[in-house]
Amino acid sequence: MNRLLIVDDSLVMRSRIARLCASGAVGGIEIAGQAANGLEAIEVARRITPDCVTMDLTMPEMDGEACIAELAGLLPEARILVVSALSDKATALRAIKKGAHGFVHKPFSDAQLAAALKELMQ
Amino acid sequence: MNSATGLLGKYRDLVIAIALFLVLDLGVLLFNFYASGRIEADTSKINASGELRMYSQQLAKALLTLAQELRDGMPIQTSQAQISESHANFRKALAELARRDGRDDAIAQWLSREALANEADLLRRIETYWQPLDGTVVPLLGKENPEAIDVEIAVTKVVARNIKLMQLANDLTQHLETEAVATAGRLRSIQITAILLALVNFAFIVFKFVRALRRSDRVAEVAHEETDEILATLREGLFLLNADGSIGSQRSLSLDNLFGRPVRTGERLSDTLAALVEPDTAAVAADYVELLFKDRIKAGLLDQLNPLSEVAVRGEGEDGRQRRHLSFAFDQVRKDNKVAALLVTVHDVSEQVRLRSELAGAEEQLRRDVDLLLAVLDRDPGLVAAFLVSAEEKIELMNADLQQVEPEASAYAGMIDRLFRHTHAIKGEAATLGFGTVAREAHAFEDRLVPLRRSGNISGKELIPLAVALSGLREQLERLRGVYDKASNFARPAQGLDPVLRQIERLTRHVAQDLDKQVRFEAVAAHLPVLPESLATLLREAVPQLVRNAVAHGIESAEERLRAGKPAEGRVRVEVERQAGDILAVSVWDDGRGICADSLRRQLVDSGRKSTEEAARMSERDLFALLFEPGFSTAATANPHAGRGVGLDVLRELVARLGARLKIATVPNSYTRFTLLVKA
Numbered sequence: 024m025n026r027l028l029i030v031d032d033s034l035v036m037r038s039r040i041a042r043l044c045a046s047g048a049v050g051g052i053e054i055a056g057q058a059a060n061g062l063e064a065i066e067v068a069r070r071i072t073p074d075c076v077t078m079d080l081t082m083p084e085m086d087g088e089a090c091i092a093e094l095a096g097l098l099p100e101a102r103i104l105v106v107s108a109l110s111d112k113a114t115a116l117r118a119i120k121k122g123a124h125g126f127v128h129k130p131f132s133d134a135q136l137a138a139a140l141k142e143l144m145q
Numbered sequence: 146m147n148s149a150t151g152l153l154g155k156y157r158d159l160v161i162a163i164a165l166f167l168v169l170d171l172g173v174l175l176f177n178f179y180a181s182g183r184i185e186a187d188t189s190k191i192n193a194s195g196e197l198r199m200y201s202q203q204l205a206k207a208l209l210t211l212a213q214e215l216r217d218g219m220p221i222q223t224s225q226a227q228i229s230e231s232h233a234n235f236r237k238a239l240a241e242l243a244r245r246d247g248r249d250d251a252i253a254q255w256l257s258r259e260a261l262a263n264e265a266d267l268l269r270r271i272e273t274y275w276q277p278l279d280g281t282v283v284p285l286l287g288k289e290n291p292e293a294i295d296v297e298i299a300v301t302k303v304v305a306r307n308i309k310l311m312q313l314a315n316d317l318t319q320h321l322e323t324e325a326v327a328t329a330g331r332l333r334s335i336q337i338t339a340i341l342l343a344l345v346n347f348a349f350i351v352f353k354f355v356r357a358l359r360r361s362d363r364v365a366e367v368a369h370e371e372t373d374e375i376l377a378t379l380r381e382g383l384f385l386l387n388a389d390g391s392i393g394s395q396r397s398l399s400l401d402n403l404f405g406r407p408v409r410t411g412e413r414l415s416d417t418l419a420a421l422v423e424p425d426t427a428a429v430a431a432d433y434v435e436l437l438f439k440d441r442i443k444a445g446l447l448d449q450l451n452p453l454s455e456v457a458v459r460g461e462g463e464d465g466r467q468r469r470h471l472s473f474a475f476d477q478v479r480k481d482n483k484v485a486a487l488l489v490t491v492h493d494v495s496e497q498v499r500l501r502s503e504l505a506g507a508e509e510q511l512r513r514d515v516d517l518l519l520a521v522l523d524r525d526p527g528l529v530a531a532f533l534v535s536a537e538e539k540i541e542l543m544n545a546d547l548q549q550v551e552p553e554a555s556a557y558a559g560m561i562d563r564l565f566r567h568t569h570a571i572k573g574e575a576a577t578l579g580f581g582t583v584a585r586e587a588h589a590f591e592d593r594l595v596p597l598r599r600s601g602n603i604s605g606k607e608l609i610p611l612a613v614a615l616s617g618l619r620e621q622l623e624r625l626r627g628v629y630d631k632a633s634n635f636a637r638p639a640q641g642l643d644p645v646l647r648q649i650e651r652l653t654r655h656v657a658q659d660l661d662k663q664v665r666f667e668a669v670a671a672h673l674p675v676l677p678e679s680l681a682t683l684l685r686e687a688v689p690q691l692v693r694n695a696v697a698h699g700i701e702s703a704e705e706r707l708r709a710g711k712p713a714e715g716r717v718r719v720e721v722e723r724q725a726g727d728i729l730a731v732s733v734w735d736d737g738r739g740i741c742a743d744s745l746r747r748q749l750v751d752s753g754r755k756s757t758e759e760a761a762r763m764s765e766r767d768l769f770a771l772l773f774e775p776g777f778s779t780a781a782t783a784n785p786h787a788g789r790g791v792g793l794d795v796l797r798e799l800v801a802r803l804g805a806r807l808k809i810a811t812v813p814n815s816y817t818r819f820t821l822l823v824k825a
Binding site (some may be wrong): 113116123 | 476
C-alpha cells in the first residue's frame with residue numbers, strides 16, 4: 024500500500040484528490056496525510072514518511088518548488104507528482120529538476136489524475 | 146559463445162597458422178636439444194674409441210714388461226699395476242662404446258640405420274678379439290707371483306691380438322667420426338628446413354593478417370562512406386549530443402542549412418541555441434537537455450515538456466518573409482543503462498506552422514462570419530442596409546481624401562479630423578448594431594489617427610500607411626455586405642416594399658444590359674408593412690424613370706469609370722425612408738458622372754435657346770429645372786432608354802399631382818441623388 028501525502032492550498036482540490044484515491048480508481052494507495060502549504064507539508068512528511076506526494080506549486084508560506092527541493096533531500100525515496108495550474112514547460116522542467124517525478128495540469132479529469140498516480144507508483 | 150565461434154571462424158586460418166608456427170618453433174627447439182645430445186654422445190664415443198686403441202697398446206706393453214721382469218727376477222709391482230689399470234680402462238672404454246643410449250632410438254635408427262649396423266659389427270669384432278685376451282689377463286691381475294708360463298701365454302696372445310685390436314679401434318674411430326659428421330650434416334639440413342618452414346609460415350601469417358586487416362579497413366571505409374552519404378543526403382538535421390553538451394562529429398549536412406550557419410564539431414549546443422532561439426527558450430532548453438541525461442527520469446515524462454518541439458528562429462520574419470520554425474526531437478542513447486548521448490533530430494516545420502496558423506485564421510474568420518450573419522439576421526434589414534450604405538459612402542469619402550495631395554500641412558490636419566469623424570461614426574453605428582468585427586477594425590483605425598491628430602505637423606508621407614490600414618476596415622465592411630446580401634437572398638414572405646423593389650432591380654439590370662454597362666443595384670428600405678398609395682405611385686411611376694436615367698445618363702461606361710479612378714461597376718441605389726412629420730422620402734442615387742451646370746449652360750447656348758450671357762446668369766437651380774422640361778436631353782444620341790427628351794417632364798407632372806417635392810443633389814464626377822418627398 025503506497026502512502027500518499029496531498030499538498031494543496033485549496034481544500035476543494037485536496038478533497039477531490041482524496042475522494043479519487045478513496046474511490047479505488049487508483050488502487051494500492053491510501054491517504055496518509057494532507058497539507059495546505061510547503062512548510063506544513065515538510066512537517067507532515069517528517070512525521071508520516073509518505074511514499075508519494077501530490078504537490079501544488081502556487082501556495083502560501085512555502086511554494087511547491089521549494090518544498091519539492093526540501094522533500095527530495097528529506098525523503099529521497101518519495102515520488103512527487105506536481106498538480107498545478109501553471110502549465111508552461113519551463114515551470115514543469117524546473118520542478119522535475121528539483122526532484123519531481125511527474126506532473127498533471129489543472130484542470131484535470133479523474134482519469135488523468137488516476138493515470139498519473141499509477142504512473143508515479145510504478 | 147556465438148561470438149567466440151564466430152571469432153574462430155573469422156580468424157580460423159590465422160589461428161591455425163600461428164599454432165603451426167609455434168609447433169614448428171617448438172619442434173626446431175626440441176630437435177636442437179636432441180641434436181646437441183647426439184653430438185655430445187658421438188664425441189664421447191669417438192673419445193672412447195681412441196682410448197680403446199691407447200689402452201690396448203698400454204696393456205701389451207705392460208705384459209711384455211712383466212714377462213721381462215719375471216725373467217730378470219726384478220720386482221714386478223709397477224708393471225702389474227699398469228696391467229690392472231690398462232685392463233680396467235680398456236674394459237671401461239668398451240663399456241662406454243657398448244652403451245646405446247641416445248644412439249639407438251627411433252630417430253637414430255631412421256637417421257643412420259646402416260652406420261649403426263656397421264658400428265655394432267666393428268664392436269662385435271673388437272669383443273671377439275678381446276674376450277680370449279681378457280680371459281688370459283684376468284687370472285694374472287693382483288697375483289704377487291704369477292706363473293711365468295701364464296704371463297708368456299698372455300704375452301703371446303696380446304702380441305698376436307694387439308695389432309688387430311688397434312686396427313679395429315682405429316676403424317671404429319674413423320667410422321664414428323665420419324658418421325658424426327654425416328649425422329651433424331643431416332641434423333643441420335633438418336634444422337634449416339624447419340626454420341625455412343617456420344619462416345614460410347610466418348610470412349603466411351603476416352600476409353594473411355595484413356590482408357584481413359586491409360579487408361576490414363575497406364569494410365570500415367565503405368561503412369564510413371555510406372554513413373557520410375546518408376548524412377549528406379538526409380533532409381533532417383541529425384547529430385549526436387555528447388554528455389558534455391557538445392555536438393558530435395557525425396551529423397547531417399542539412400544541419401548547417403537549418404541553423405543558417407556552419408556547425409563545428411565540439412561546438413556546445415547551448416551556444417548554438419543562444420544564437421538561434423529567444424534567450425528564455427534557450428534557458429529552458431538547457432534545463433531540458435540536462436534532465437534528459439539524468440537516468441532516473443523517464444523519457445516519456447520529458448517528451449511532453451520539450452521546449453524545442455516547435456520553436457521560432459530568432460531574428461527572422463522582419464523582412465516580410467515568413468519566420469522559420471524548427472522542431473528538435475531528442476532520443477536517449479543508452480550504454481549500460483546509462484544515457485551516454487542524445488540523438489537529436491531537427492526538422493523545419495515552418496510550413497506546418499504556417500498551415501496551422503492559416504487554418505486557425507480561417508476558422509476564426511468563419512466564426513466571425515457566422516457571428517456577423519447572426520447579428521445581421523437579428524437586426525432590421527433596413528437598418529443594416531442603411532448602415533452599410535452610409536459606411537460605404539464614408540469609406541469612399543475617406544479614400545478620396547487620402548488620395549488628395551494637399552499643398553499645406555494645415556490642410557492635412559483638417560483631413561485627419563474628417564477621417565476621424567467618419568471612422569468614429571462607423572464605429573458607433575457598427576457597435577450599436579452588434580457588428581463587432583467592423584467596430585473593432587474602425588477602432589484600430591482610430592488608434593492610428595490619434596497620434597497624427599495630436600502631432601499637428603503632418604506630411605503626406607504619413608498618410609500612406611493610413612490608406613493601407615483603411616483597406617482593413619473596408620474589407621470588414623465588404624464582408625458584412627457579403628453576409629447581408631446572402632442573408633437577403635433567404636426567401637422572405639412578400640410584403641411591403643420588397644416586390645416593388647425587386648421589380649425595380651430587374652429593370653435596372655435590364656437597362657444596364659441593354660446599354661452594356663456594369664451596374665450594381667442596391668435598395669435600402671424602411672420597414673413598411675403597409676404601403677401608402679402615394680408612395681406606391683411614386684415607386685411605380687417615378688422611380689423606374691429615375692433609375693433608367695441614372696443608368697443611362699449617370700453611370701459611365703466601364704472604361705470611362707476606370708479612367709476616372711472609379712470601380713468599373715457603377716452603383717444605383719434606391720432608398721425609402723420615413724422622415725419626421727409622416728414624410729416618406731424616396732431617393733435614387735448613382736455614383737456616376739453627376740450633372741455639370743457648365744455643360745448644361747453650353748448645351749443651352751449650342752441649341753440656341755439662350756445666349757451665352759443669359760446662360761451664364763442662370764443659377765444652378767434654374768439650370769437643373771430645365772431637366773424637367775419636355776424635350777430636353779443631355780444624352781448625345783438617342784437610345785431606348787435616353788435621348789428623346791421625355792422622362793423627367795413626366796416626373797414633374799407626377800410630383801405636381803401628388804403634391805410631392807423633388808430635390809436634386811449632385812457633385813460632378815461623383816454622384817447624383819434625386820429625392821422625392823411625399824406625405825404618407
